[in-house]
Amino acid sequence: MSKVRVAGFSVSLDGFSAGIEQSLSDPLGKRGTEIFQWFFHTRSFRSMHGQEGGSVGGIDDEFAHRAMDNFGAFILGRNMFGPVRGAWPDNAWKGWWGDNPPYHAPTFVLTHYEREPVVMEGGTTFFFVTGGIEEALALSKKAAGSKDVKIGGGVSTVRQYLKAGLIDSLHLASVPVLLGQGEPLFQGLDLHALGFSVTDRKDSEYATHLTLEKV
C-alpha cells in the first residue's frame, strides 16, 4: 500500500535538521552541509546530480538509494524549493537543481502564492499548491498511485505533516555534529505520543541511520 514517507533526512546530535540563514549560497543554511556528509559521498547522490563515482554498496549508499526510490510524488515546502519569498516575481526560479531535478515525478510545492506549473526535464513537474498541506497530500497520493509519497522537506514542512499525523515512516540520519543553531526537528513534537518507535538502526562511518515507524 502506498505510504507517506520522510527519508534521507539528517538531524544533528543537538537536534537541528538545517542551519540558520538559508540563502542562495547556503540552501541548507549555515553549516547545513555538515549534516549531509553521509549522503554526498554515495554513488546514489552523485548519480542523482549527474556526477560520476561515489561509494556504493555501503550502508550510506543503501539509505541514499532508498531515500529516492519508489516515490510517485514529492511534496516540498516553499523554502526547500528556493530562497525566493513572498509573491513570485516571475517564473525565473525553477528550484536549486538545474534543468533535470532529481525527482522525476510530480512535485508539489507548498506556497501561499499561485503560480503555473513548471515542466522540467526528466519527468519532474513542479505544481504550486496554495490550499495547504492536506490538499498537497491528496494531490500527491492521486499522482503517486501505488507508489509512495515523499515529504521532501524542509524542516517546517516535515513538522507540519508529523503534527497532523499524516506521516507513516521516517528515515533519519543522526549525525555526530553540533550545529548549535538551526531549525530544530523535534522541539515541541511528541513523536512517542504520535505513535512512532525506532524500528531499525544501522551505523555507518558518518551517521546512525534510524527508521521510525508507527507500530
Place this chain on the structure above:
Amino acid sequence: MSKVRVAGFSVSLDGFSAGIEQSLSDPLGKRGTEIFQWFFHTRSFRSMHGQEGGSVGGIDDEFAHRAMDNFGAFILGRNMFGPVRGAWPDNAWKGWWGDNPPYHAPTFVLTHYEREPVVMEGGTTFFFVTGGIEEALALSKKAAGSKDVKIGGGVSTVRQYLKAGLIDSLHLASVPVLLGQGEPLFQGLDLHALGFSVTDRKDSEYATHLTLEKV
C-alpha cells in the same frame, strides 16, 4: 591536569536526558530507564550496585567504567540526589543508592537549604552546598586534587555548568529511543558556540557513544 567532566549521560534521539515526573519510584522520570539500557547490562554498572555478572569487555562496559573512573569528587543537583523538595524535613533521605553509594568520594549536592554533611559507607560523604554552582565546583576541585571532577547530573545541573563554560568534556550515550517528553539537554544551548566538537564516536548495540570536547 584535573578536568571537569560529564560522563555516562544518556540522551534520547529526540533530545531528552530524563523523563517527566521524577518520583521515588521513577528516579529518572517516566520511561527514563529506557535511555540507560546501554548502562544497566554492563558489569561496571552491576558491580557499582553490588550485583554480580553483567557484560564485560564491550563498548558499553568500557564507557560505563570510564563514567565512574578517576573522579576525586562529584557534583549532583538536588533532584538527582532525591525526590525531596524544599527545606530538608529531617536527615532521613540519604540518596537513592543505599548505605554504600557508588561515588566513594566527596559528593557535593547543590541545594538552597542548609544541611549537615552525611558520611556514608565506602568513602562517600554528601556535602550540601548553598552557595551556587561555582562554589560547589571550587570545593570539588579542592577535594579532587589531581583527579577529575564529575558533574553527575541531573539535566538542569549539567546545563547550568555548560552555560557557565565550566565543563571540559562530555561523554553522551545517544540512544535510539523517542521519549516524546522529558528534560531536554540541548534546547537553547549552543554547544558549538561554547567551543565543543564531537571528537569520538563508537557504536554499540544499545547506543552511540559520543565524546564532546573543547578543541
